[in-house]
Structures are given as C-alpha cells and as structure tokens.
Amino acid sequence: MSVVQLLNENLQAKWTFNEPMKIQEEMIPAMLDGADIVAQSPTGSGKTLAFVLPILNKVDGKKKQTQALIVAPSQELAMQIVNVIREWTEGTDITVQQLIGGANSARQIEKLKKKPTIVVGTPGRLNELARAGKLKLKEVETVVLDECDQLLSREYRVVVKSFIDGAAFGRQVVIVSATVTEEIELVAERLMFEPKRIIVRPEDMPASGKVTHSFVKVDERDKTDLLRRLSYQEGLHALAFVNNIDQVIMKENKLKFRDAKVVTLHSEMKKEERQKTLQAFRNGEAKILIATDIAARGLDIDGLTHVIHVDVPRTVEQYLHRSGRTGRAGADGEVIAFLSYRDEKDFKKLTRDLPKKPIQKIWHDGALVEGNSKTVATNTAPKAAKPAVKKYTPKSNKGGKRG
Structure with missing residues (x-):
C-alpha cells in the first residue's frame, strides 16, 4: 500500500506525483504515528512534503488554535514552505501564517489574533512574538525544525529549545536536514523522546544527474x-x-x-x-x-x-x-x-x-x-614552422679542371 493512502481523501485527491519519494515513504507514516523524528535526506529529495502532508492530515482547521509550528533558518525557506501549505490547503478550513523578519510585525500580530492553524517562521521573529505573548505556544502539538543543522547550532539553539519547551505536553518534534552531525544528534535527543532515525542517501534518489x-x-x-x-x-x-x-x-x-x-x-x-x-x-x-x-x-x-x-x-x-x-x-x-x-x-x-x-x-x-x-x-600554442631545407646543388665547374 502506498503511504499516500494513509492520508485523508482531500490530500489523496491533490496528489499528482507518480510515486512518493523515499523520505516521504519513511516520514509520513512515522509522523502520523506521532513519533519524534531525526531525518537526514539530500537537498531536493522531497523533505518539505514529507512533513507538511502529515501535519495537514493531523490538524483541524475548525479549531481556533495554532496546532503546528514550522521553524526555518531563512525568510526564503519559510515563504516557500508557506506557499506549499497554501497550495495543499486551498478550499479547506486550514489556515497558515508566516512570521518572518523584514515584514510588518503589527500586521503579523493582527493575523495571530485569528489563531492560524499552522505558523511558519524564522527564529528571531518567532521568539520576539512568543516573548511578547502574541504567539501562543502552549497549544502547539507538532514542532518541525527544517534545516536543523542551522537551527540547532549555537546561534539559535537556546531560542529553538524555548519553542519546544513552550509547546503542548507530549508534543511531537521533527527535525530534518541534508546534513545531521553527531553534535546535532546529541542536542536533538535531549529535546526529543526516543526519536526515530531516518536516513536517505544520495544513491536512494531517483534520476540524479552526473x-x-x-x-x-x-x-x-x-x-x-x-x-x-x-x-x-x-x-x-x-x-x-x-x-x-x-x-x-x-x-x-x-x-x-x-x-x-x-x-x-x-x-x-x-x-x-x-x-x-x-x-x-x-x-x-x-x-x-x-x-x-x-x-x-x-x-x-x-x-x-x-x-x-x-x-x-x-x-x-x-x-x-x-x-x-x-x-x-x-x-x-x-x-x-x-x-x-x-x-x-x-x-x-x-x-x-x-x-x-x-x-x-x-x-x-x-x-x-x-x-x-x-x-x-x-x-x-601554434606549432613552429619547420625551416625550409634548401636542396644542395654543387656549384658549376665549367671549364675548370679537377685537381
């Protein structure tokens, strides 16, 4: 049975790919089971859908509360994730709000009052709004750290830990990246409960070019x-x-x-x-x-x-x-x-x-x-021309004597 069949009818109807990628085959059932996950998979392997689809399957758009938090290290990545979610939630009650630096925070606060189902953001802005009490973490049931090697580096580690600690009791924590170092694994395991380890290697990827x-x-x-x-x-x-x-x-x-x-x-x-x-x-x-x-x-x-x-x-x-x-x-x-x-x-x-x-x-x-x-x-370099070789012709000895 394809993992797509584990999803609700609305998500199945929107699935247009021939078959799931390997990371999706592994992550979708594990997330639906509620497991904490440490996933390593190459760039371009389908990681975003691997965590977005299980989230969309689990959340309830009719509930006026923020149920999932996705953290990304850059504004561009956060916006891309939001665009994917909007594409897959069109025509449903599920709402998504991006919270990124460089955008008007007052406007973001107004949108948070409407209790978006899913929040996607960068660490700085998320931390700013959480500390101000505008982003309510206590109802968040799923926390995803995309590109976790950046988010669990020393620069962001304390802030990201506060998101997880502030989420609902028994929350699910999922971290994904193309590279997961031993240090990152140690930090992650302190924040998670018996995490499932998923590794997809470059050779597991279809149609890779030279x-x-x-x-x-x-x-x-x-x-x-x-x-x-x-x-x-x-x-x-x-x-x-x-x-x-x-x-x-x-x-x-x-x-x-x-x-x-x-x-x-x-x-x-x-x-x-x-x-x-x-x-x-x-x-x-x-x-x-x-x-x-x-x-x-x-x-x-x-x-x-x-x-x-x-x-x-x-x-x-x-x-x-x-x-x-x-x-x-x-x-x-x-x-x-x-x-x-x-x-x-x-x-x-x-x-x-x-x-x-x-x-x-x-x-x-x-x-x-x-x-x-x-x-x-x-x-x-142009090859040097060979010097012309003159044919030797003995001088004429007309009228002379050999001597």
Missing part, C-alpha cells in the same frame, strides 16, 4: 572579476556561495558597477528586494545569484547548472550541502571552487572522499577549459 567537481586557481583579488566573466557564459545558471555578508555586499557593489549579469541575496535585504532578486534570477535576467549559506537555505530553484564556491566552505557537510543543489531531477551539473593559494590544502581535505578527483580548469579564450597554464599553453 555532477562534475572542478576548481580554478585564482588570486583572492581576482575572484570577483572571474564571476563577472562567468556571468556572460551562455547556458550558465549558477548559485555562488560566499562565507559572509560583507563579501556579498562588496561583490554586489563591484559587479553592479560593471553591469554584470549577477544578483545577490543577503539577510539585510528587505522582503520585497529579496523577492525581486529571486524573480530576476529565476527568469534568466541574471546568470549568477551570490549568497551566503543562510540566505540560500532551502531555495527551490530549478535548472541550476552550476554551484560556485567563491569562498571554500569550512566543513565537508557545508561543501556537500552547497554542491547538492545542482545535478537534480536527472540533469547534469558542475561544482566549481575558486581556490586562492591558501585555500588549496583545505579544498583537498573537503574533496578527498569524492568518487572522482576534482578537475583543474583555467580561464582561456573566453571560457573555462580543462587544464592549467602549462598544459593549455602547450596545447594551444
């Missing part, structure tokens, strides 16, 4: 210009990662000055600015979207041809999480790392367990090509 890993050796000061050049490459649609907001803003200023086909995403942007940026990237006006890991969390962007590590990630999990955004739905993809001299040693550690050794590339004749400065120069 992903090539490559690198370019480039001075730190030249990375921005290399991004500019790549932004004019035909057919490229890339997500480029940097490690902090300052770098995003600096690159944005330089690249806008040079009219590069690049947009940026960071936490200091207003909601409308973020939406405009994503729209420009999705419709192809911009070829490259530059962002930090947090700003890009959970972004659902189809057709990414490349992931670019402008700054080398700090951990293997971070490298895999970023890289997993290309090569999805059967399409091939490429992961490119920009390596300054100081990055090379770290990059080798991050990629030593890849099935194939990363390929070195170099910018040559308007494109990235495989090789390095020596091999490309050797292969493309």
Whole structure:
C-alpha cells in the first residue's frame, strides 16, 4: 500500500506525483504515528512534503488554535514552505501564517489574533512574538525544525529549545536536514523522546544527474572579476556561495558597477528586494545569484547548472550541502571552487572522499577549459614552422679542371 493512502481523501485527491519519494515513504507514516523524528535526506529529495502532508492530515482547521509550528533558518525557506501549505490547503478550513523578519510585525500580530492553524517562521521573529505573548505556544502539538543543522547550532539553539519547551505536553518534534552531525544528534535527543532515525542517501534518489567537481586557481583579488566573466557564459545558471555578508555586499557593489549579469541575496535585504532578486534570477535576467549559506537555505530553484564556491566552505557537510543543489531531477551539473593559494590544502581535505578527483580548469579564450597554464599553453600554442631545407646543388665547374 502506498503511504499516500494513509492520508485523508482531500490530500489523496491533490496528489499528482507518480510515486512518493523515499523520505516521504519513511516520514509520513512515522509522523502520523506521532513519533519524534531525526531525518537526514539530500537537498531536493522531497523533505518539505514529507512533513507538511502529515501535519495537514493531523490538524483541524475548525479549531481556533495554532496546532503546528514550522521553524526555518531563512525568510526564503519559510515563504516557500508557506506557499506549499497554501497550495495543499486551498478550499479547506486550514489556515497558515508566516512570521518572518523584514515584514510588518503589527500586521503579523493582527493575523495571530485569528489563531492560524499552522505558523511558519524564522527564529528571531518567532521568539520576539512568543516573548511578547502574541504567539501562543502552549497549544502547539507538532514542532518541525527544517534545516536543523542551522537551527540547532549555537546561534539559535537556546531560542529553538524555548519553542519546544513552550509547546503542548507530549508534543511531537521533527527535525530534518541534508546534513545531521553527531553534535546535532546529541542536542536533538535531549529535546526529543526516543526519536526515530531516518536516513536517505544520495544513491536512494531517483534520476540524479552526473555532477562534475572542478576548481580554478585564482588570486583572492581576482575572484570577483572571474564571476563577472562567468556571468556572460551562455547556458550558465549558477548559485555562488560566499562565507559572509560583507563579501556579498562588496561583490554586489563591484559587479553592479560593471553591469554584470549577477544578483545577490543577503539577510539585510528587505522582503520585497529579496523577492525581486529571486524573480530576476529565476527568469534568466541574471546568470549568477551570490549568497551566503543562510540566505540560500532551502531555495527551490530549478535548472541550476552550476554551484560556485567563491569562498571554500569550512566543513565537508557545508561543501556537500552547497554542491547538492545542482545535478537534480536527472540533469547534469558542475561544482566549481575558486581556490586562492591558501585555500588549496583545505579544498583537498573537503574533496578527498569524492568518487572522482576534482578537475583543474583555467580561464582561456573566453571560457573555462580543462587544464592549467602549462598544459593549455602547450596545447594551444601554434606549432613552429619547420625551416625550409634548401636542396644542395654543387656549384658549376665549367671549364675548370679537377685537381
């Protein structure tokens, strides 16, 4: 029996996929049974529906109380989850409210008075409204932490714990992410009751494309210009990662000055600015979207041809999480790392367990090509013409004598 048949008739009628993804097959029945869950599954594996559908099956839209809380580390991810819920609840009594920073809090408070069935939000705004007594946690029966590796990091851990502690007695706690470290598991188990462990590996995913890993050796000061050049490459649609907001803003200023086909995403942007940026990237006006890991969390962007590590990630999990955004739905993809001299040693550690050794590339004749400065120069240099060999003809000895 398909897990879809465990859902109510309304949800079954809206199901249009051929078959559930593996994470959905595992999580839907476990959530319906009320189990606490720690789920690890690759980016793009169907995690959102895996927790949204059981929630929609369990909540009662006629009850005027907030029954489920979904926490996300970024505004974009929160908005995407809300859009999914709205699509699946159309025509029902179930209501959803997003509570994110950058939006009018007074308006959000007014909507909370109507007791939305489900609340989706970012830690900062949720904490602000909960502490003010506007968000009533005591009636929440299900708490979901999406991208839990971020939410259970030291930055958010205390706040997120307060959401769980404030929820109803016997509440269900579900945490999901593409990467779950041992530290995260230890923290999670302190907040949960005998959690069920679910792991979906990349090889369990259907129709995964071939992903090539490559690198370019480039001075730190030249990375921005290399991004500019790549932004004019035909057919490229890339997500480029940097490690902090300052770098995003600096690159944005330089690249806008040079009219590069690049947009940026960071936490200091207003909601409308973020939406405009994503729209420009999705419709192809911009070829490259530059962002930090947090700003890009959970972004659902189809057709990414490349992931670019402008700054080398700090951990293997971070490298895999970023890289997993290309090569999805059967399409091939490429992961490119920009390596300054100081990055090379770290990059080798991050990629030593890849099935194939990363390929070195170099910018040559308007494109990235495989090789390095020596091999490309050797292969493309015009061959020297052979010197003309004059045929030796002995001088004439007319009238002379041999002597």
